[in-house]
Amino acid sequence: MHKGIAIYPGSFDPTTNGHLDLIERGAKIFEELVVAILRNSEKSPMFSVAERLQMLRELTADLKNVRIDTFDGLMVEYAKSLEATCILRGIRAISDYEYELQMALMNRKLEPTLETVFMMPADKYSYVSSRLVREVAQAGGPVKGLVPEVVEQKLRERLDPAYKLRDARMNEVLDRRESARKGNKRKKKA
Ligand SMILES: Nc1ncnc2c1ncn2[C@@H]1O[C@H](COP(=O)(O)OP(=O)(O)OP(=O)(O)O)[C@@H](O)[C@H]1O
Ligand SMILES: [Mg+2]
Secondary structure (H helix, E strand, O other): OEEEEEEEEEOOOOOOHHHHHHHHHHHHHEEEEEEEEEOOOOOOOOOOHHHHHHHHHHHOOOOOOEEEEEEOOOHHHHHHHHOOOEEEEEOOOHHHHHHHHHHHHHHHHHOOOOEEEEEOOOHHHOOOOHHHHHHHHHOOOOOEOOEOHHHHHHHHHHHOHHHHHHHHHHHHHHHHHHHHHHHHHHHHHO
């Protein structure tokens, strides 16, 4: 087992079985694994950072050397702040390799002591990505087996028309409150 902390960064929007496969493999070879959710990676994510954090915490509760955190800005700075020595990333196909190589070399340039370690998932997850899961679920397709059950349930809630309507109403109320607040501010200034 490798001594020290490794970070597994990503957006996890939502967590897939591919992510979990990698987390389990990582937890076996690193003393401590920090799964780090990148905040602000997408302008309109499907799940909020708080929701992603909660899902990941629930899904990794039985892995004692895994913890979940969030970060912003430069990954190498975040890694330094945790005194991490490794970054864990997953490679699914050649298409991942090009981008991952670029990023790993850039991170090495920024922080030469930080090593990037790549791991491959079980082949049954080698085509699973959050984006595809979102697309399939949004089109009403089944995502069973691609994501854990809690995520499947969350997707169903998010995409069910009844829930959608409730969310839309909630957003409307929040928007109205926000414009009222802005209006009050303007009045005070005048
Ligand atoms: N099925 C998988 N098998 C192995 N690694 C994976 C898998 N899915 C994601 N990863 C890896 O996990 C890390 C974080 O990925 P990320 O959160 O971007 O997931 P993603 O599935 O690529 O999401 P998106 O489709 O939104 O980009 C990356 O290194 C990515 O290559
Ligand atoms: Mg990705």
